[in-house]
Amino acid sequence: MGKAGWVRIIPFATFMAFIGVQQLLELSVSKGWLDLTAQQMLYLYPLKTVLVLGLILFFWRQYTELQLSDFKNLRHSIASIGIGLLVFILWINMDWGFTALGESKGFDPFLIESATSRNLLIFSRLFGAALVVPIMEELFWRSFMLRYVITANFSSVRIGTFTLTSFLICAVLFGLEHNLILAGIMAGAAYSGLLYWTKSIYQCVLAHAVTNLILGIYVLQTGHWQFW
Template sequence: MIPTHRLLVPYAAPYFAYVLIATVAERFVPMEVNYLLRIVIVSATLLWARQWFFSFRGPKSPVVSTLVGILAGVAGLILWIALLTPFVSIGDGKSWSQSAFILRLLAAGFLVPVFEEVLMRGFIFRLALQWDEARKSKATDALSIAMDRRSVNDVQPGAWSWAAIIVSTLVFTLGHTTPEWPASIAYGLLMAGLYILRRDLLSCIVAHGVTNIALAIYVYQTGKWYLW
């Protein structure tokens, strides 16, 4: 068993590498270079970290999980647009160059879904579940038990608690801008429900990817850049 505290860096590194590059590099390089750096560096980080991840597949059919993930991704797109639109204005966004759009589409559609779901539903959800279980057993050091004497990789696929849903959704929401919070809460709950239903991370990654790709295409076709 690899205790959870030793898994924190592999699970979190891709997410924070992406955020760090996005924050720092935008001051010094064009957006196209910024996204190219994110794609290359975060992909390499994921390849390094994957040896510590639990399997993205669960006990149910991966084909069905993929199909359900696609449907959930479309539902997520509708939720996102409906809940974000009231909190943004047309002047908030501006069009992207074609090359920058393609690079952002690649990152948002194929990279972000992997590292966000790995951290949010793969690590934080499971850590919160193990903390909640230790807390319910009247342990006074519940977080220490969850971090040092448990492993998120040992959690049964689909196991859940309300605390796990709430904590993972809140953390997911805090990773977004304030106008995105209502949409993020709804989307976080959708992904938590999908993870519980399908008992795998595959469906969540597929859904997240479908939502992001569909949103990019919608924005590009309608010119509603303020939604992206």
């Protein structure tokens, strides 16, 4: 696998490690080992966003598959935006209890009394969800994992190469990464399908960013924090 694999794994693994840290802190609080409030726990998100963004920027030159020129194809870009919107619509309508992996407490910035701190948290959440997460996840899932399932020498596989096995495995694993498993599988399948058509990681990033940005705006407008 080598360096090419690790530079795509490390930002994602770091982000996921923070989820483990949060769960450990929540357990410690419930056992009385630590005295942390729900408000204080919210600050983990901007911390992990900044750290993961720093890793992405540090490895940036290694991500040669990210080509801004891909956006010149307006047909692809418009389709990516449309798929992002479609995934959002399906996502908020697939919140069936039997598909949920545990209970999502969500991210409610209005637990913070200070307007300045609250607005900074909202900005960090939107920025992280709409920019950092799409780049991080698409580099891991669509650039690395889809190809790695085909062969360990993933760099030898062209971006957007389809095999049924890699498609199904990555869709399911992408779903298991999320609280709403079936919604996650749907989103993973949609973004992978977009990749097979466009052969562009950046188009997948665009679709993913649209989904997350619109979802964030929806959550702020409705107060359905479980989607965050």
